[in-house]
Structures are given as structure tokens and as C-alpha cells.
Amino acid sequence: MDKTHSVFLIEEECEGCTNCVKNCPTKAIRVHQGQASIKEEYCIDCAACIRNCEYHAKEALTTDLAEALSGENNIALIPPSFYAQLPPEYNLKKIKQKLLSLGFAGAVNVSMGATIYSAWLKNILSKKESAEPLISSACPVVVRYIRLLYPELLDLVVNYDSPLEITVKMINNELKNKFTDEDFDFYFITPCPAKHTAVYYPPGKKASLLSGAIGVDDIYNPILKADLDRDSTEIQEYLNNLEQGFPFVSALAWGKSGGEEENLNRSNGSRIIKVDGLERIKMVLEDLENDNLKGVDYLEMTACPGGCLGGVLNIINPYQGIINLENAISKEYEEAGDNDADRQATAANIIETFEQPEIMPDENKAGSFETALARWQALEAEKEKLPGLDCAACGAPDCGTLAEDIVDGFAERVDCIFMLRQEVEMLANRMSELVGTLPPAMGRDKKEDADGEK
Ligand code: SF4
Numbered sequence: 001m002d003k004t005h006s007v008f009l010i011e012e013e014c015e016g017c018t019n020c021v022k023n024c025p026t027k028a029i030r031v032h033q034g035q036a037s038i039k040e041e042y043c044i045d046c047a048a049c050i051r052n053c054e055y056h057a058k059e060a061l062t063t064d065l066a067e068a069l070s071g072e073n074n075i076a077l078i079p080p081s082f083y084a085q086l087p088p089e090y091n092l093k094k095i096k097q098k099l100l101s102l103g104f105a106g107a108v109n110v111s112m113g114a115t116i117y118s119a120w121l122k123n124i125l126s127k128k129e130s131a132e133p134l135i136s137s138a139c140p141v142v143v144r145y146i147r148l149l150y151p152e153l154l155d156l157v158v159n160y161d162s163p164l165e166i167t168v169k170m171i172n173n174e175l176k177n178k179f180t181d182e183d184f185d186f187y188f189i190t191p192c193p194a195k196h197t198a199v200y201y202p203p204g205k206k207a208s209l210l211s212g213a214i215g216v217d218d219i220y221n222p223i224l225k226a227d228l229d230r231d232s233t234e235i236q237e238y239l240n241n242l243e244q245g246f247p248f249v250s251a252l253a254w255g256k257s258g259g260e261e262e263n264l265n266r267s268n269g270s271r272i273i274k275v276d277g278l279e280r281i282k283m284v285l286e287d288l289e290n291d292n293l294k295g296v297d298y299l300e301m302t303a304c305p306g307g308c309l310g311g312v313l314n315i316i317n318p319y320q321g322i323i324n325l326e327n328a329i330s331k332e333y334e335e336a337g338d339n340d341a342d343r344q345a346t347a348a349n350i351i352e353t354f355e356q357p358e359i360m361p362d363e364n365k366a367g368s369f370e371t372a373l374a375r376w377q378a379l380e381a382e383k384e385k386l387p388g389l390d391c392a393a394c395g396a397p398d399c400g401t402l403a404e405d406i407v408d409g410f411a412e413r414v415d416c417i418f419m420l421r422q423e424v425e426m427l428a429n430r431m432s433e434l435v436g437t438l439p440p441a442m443g444r445d446k447k448e449d450a451d452g453e454k
């Protein structure tokens with residue numbers, strides 16, 4: 001299956017109800033002839049359509065667990081939000097043992113990368129002079145949303161790898177130094193479809209080091225059922241040593257909205273806003289675009305409500321998730337010791353070794369100025385003709401989107417029920433006119449003839 005997107009439609013389940021059309025934040029869905037379809041160029045894999053389809057006709061594509069387990073040197077990457085899904089007795093050590101028992105050669109948690117990201121960002125924020133805020137690049141849906149709808153704000157998205165990519169880079173380098181003849185495959189345990197897409201098409205970047213992303217919903221039960229029959233491996237021993245003495249516990253908070261803010265701990269006086277959910281993100285980005293957001297240094301933005309804990313592939317609700325995650329953090333602190341502040345300094349030393357990738361803007365789809373102007377004029381003319389009621393009965397989310405589809409050749413004006421009615425009325429009037437009209441050869445008016453003879 002094509003992996004440019006990880007949200008797809010199961011055609012036979014779709015009832016054409018248009019719920020997804022109304023809830024897609026990028027207006028990427030249309031319903032034609034009772035069947036939904038996704039305009040892929042507008043889809044950002046936010047999963048809103050999965051949440052809103054009561055017929056379960058939308059699904060997420062993720063890497064098959066069996067496929068991930070078929071390789072030899074397969075390493076599982078555990079996100080903080082995954083801790084919160086499991087019963088309280090599952091500490092990091094037990095999760096790793098279960099993953100080894102399932103067949104992984106090793107497992108690490110990605111909060112190590114989050115620590116490096118936080119240390120780097122703290123440094124950047126302390127030197128920042130511009131009045132405009134920087135925007136977090138951690139959530140791939142947010143980066144895609146900005147690229148698609150607010151490209152002029154793209155310069156504010158921080159140019160740094162995500163915590164996940166940082167963790168993989170760091171671990172891959174270390175493992176390759178130790179096991180020189182070996183190659184490694186990295187599989188992320190993902191709470192959302194967007195992070196699966198990011199494996200194949202990392203937003204604005206060239207390539208990812210990951211081999212796949214397994215959905216939390218696919219690995220949850222196998223983890224619960226796995227026997228604890230494999231304590232460790234040579235690779236796992238090495239990874240444990242790396243993790244020891246590395247700061248990661250406070251970065252577990254990245255699993256929830258506000259976790260980045262907690263890790264920046266604001267000692268440098270930076271003013272940070274945390275925003276979760278695309279509705280609210282839209283509101284903040286519009287204010288930022290219109291220069292109505294003042295005195296803010298950093299925007300922590302996550303597309304899912306509650307942060308990654310709100311990912312559509314998770315098992316438990318995000319509110320319970322917050323409590324579970326906070327309990328897990330307290331427990332890990334007890335086990336790791338309370339020297340996280342010291343260990344932040346380790347991260348600060350490592351940040352310089354990571355190259356800073358460019359976030360590349362989307363190609364300009366509008367073409368030349370003349371083409372763009374002609375399209376805009378056609379669009380405005382089409383909008384004038386449509387009723388402006390935004391009823392969605394045409395299968396597009398609103399009249400403006402239908403106008404775009406008409407101009408781009410994807411729809412017809414009569415897809416609008418009001419326009420269809422108008423057209424039928426015009427036809428009916430014309431037909432009734434035609435009924436009283438005779439062909440020219442037969443159309444002599446006898447009465448006039450008779451009058452003329454008088
Ligand atoms: S919500 Fe969308 S995908 Fe689901 S049944 Fe309705 S039209 Fe089809």
C-alpha cells in the first residue's frame with residue numbers, strides 16, 4: 001500500500017453520511033455518490049476522520065507487528081505516552097523485558113531524544129531576539145498543517161530533529177560503533193498514524209532512520225500476553241548502559257500536552273504557550289498570522305487533544321493517561337535517583353553533535369502569478385454563483401470548497417442542490433415555452449390569417 005498517507009477509507013463500510021467531511025481540518029474529504037474519498041494532497045494524517053466516523057470506515061495504516069519481528073536486529077522505540085497505556089506494575093524495565101520476549105533484540109525509550117531537544121531549545125530561547133515565537137516541530141501533524149495552510153509561518157518552526165529521530169540517530173551511532181558488522185531496524189510504537197507516515201515522509205526533511213511504526217492498538221495485547229521468558233540480550237545490555245546516567249525521566253512528561261514546557265522549566269524566563277487540538281491551534285496560528293499574539297517566545301503545539309496521550313491508536317482516555325503518566329514518572333524517579341538536573345548537563349554537551357536539518361517549504365502549487373490570478377478570479381466568480389449556505393449536501397465541506405473543486409474540474413455546479421433546483425426550474429420554464437412553439441413551417445397563425453382576410 002502507498003505510504004504517503006496513513007489514514008485510509010474502507011470503501012464498503014462508508015455510508016456517505018458526510019460526518020468526516022464536516023470535521024476534516026484541511027477540507028480534504030469529499031462525498032460523491034454516497035462514498036467518501038480523500039484528496040491526498042490536503043490530508044495531514046490528523047485522524048479526525050477516524051474519530052468522527054461512527055461506521056468505522058476510516059482506518060490507520062501502521063507497520064505489521066509480525067513484519068517488525070521478522071528481522072534480526074530490530075529495536076523497539078517506546079514513547080512516553082505508551083507507559084500511560086499499561087497497568088501500573090509496568091515500569092520501563094518490565095516493558096523492555098516484554099518487548100524482548102515478543103522477539104525484539106532491544107528496546108529504548110525516546111525520552112532520551114526529548115531531553116536533548118529540550119536542552120537545545122533552552123539554549124536557542126535564551127539567545128532569541130525576535131519578538132515572534134518559535135513553534136515546536138515535535139508533532140508531524142502540526143508541521144504539515146502549517147506547511148499546507150500557513151506557509152508564511154514555516155520559518156518559525158524550529159529547525160531541529162524530533163525527539164524520536166534524535167533518539168534513533170544517537171542509538172544507531174552507538175550501536176554501529178559497538179557492533180561494527182551489523183545493521184539495525186528501528187520500530188516506533190506509535191500513538192497516531194501521522195508518525196507512521198513520518199517514517200516514510202518526514203515532514204520537510206529528506207529521510208528517516210526508522211524502518212516502521214507499529215500501532216499501540218496492535219502491540220498492546222501481545223505485550224500483556226507475552227511471557228517474561230527473555231530477560232536480556234547483548235544489544236539490550238548495551239542499550240541499558242547507554243541509558244544509565246543519561247537524563248530521561250523528566251522528559252517522559254513529553255507524552256502529554258505541557259511536557260515540553262515542563263522540561264524547559266522556564267528558568268530563563270521564556271514565555272511558553274501550550275496548545276493542543278487543531279481547533280485551538282488554528283485559532284492561535286490565525287492570531288499569529290494577523291500579528292495579534294504578543295509577548296510569547298515558544299508555542300508547544302500538539303494536534304491531538306491532551307498531546308500524544310490523545311493519539312487515536314491509544315487504548316485509554318487521555319485524562320486517565322495524564323494520571324498514569326505522572327505516576328510512572330514518580331516511580332521512574334524513585335528508581336533512577338533524583339539527579340536528573342545534573343544529567344541535563346550531559347544532554348547539553350551532546351546537542352552540538354547533531355546536525356540541524358532544514359524544514360523545507362512545500363512546492364508552490366499555485367504556478368505563475370498569471371495562472372494564480374486567473375484561478376483566483378474564476379474562484380471568486382464561482383463563489384458568487386453558489387448560495388453560501390455551507391450545507392455540505394454537495395459532498396464538499398462548504399461552498400468555498402465546492403467552488404474550488406468546480407474550478408479545478410473535480411465537481412460540477414449542479415452538485416449543489418440549490419443550483420440543481422435552479423437549473424431544473426430554468427429547464428422546466430424553457431420546456432413549457434417550447435411546448436407552445438411549433439416548427440417554423442407549421443407555425444402560421446391561422447387567426448392572424450383570418451383577420452388579414454377580413
Ligand atoms: S464519516 Fe465519512 S467515511 Fe464515515 S461513513 Fe460518513 S462519509 Fe463515510
Ligand code: SF4
Pocket residue numbers: 007023024025026027028029038042043044045046047048049050
Ligand atoms: S486524516 Fe485528517 S486531514 Fe486527513 S482526511 Fe482525515 S480528517 Fe482530513
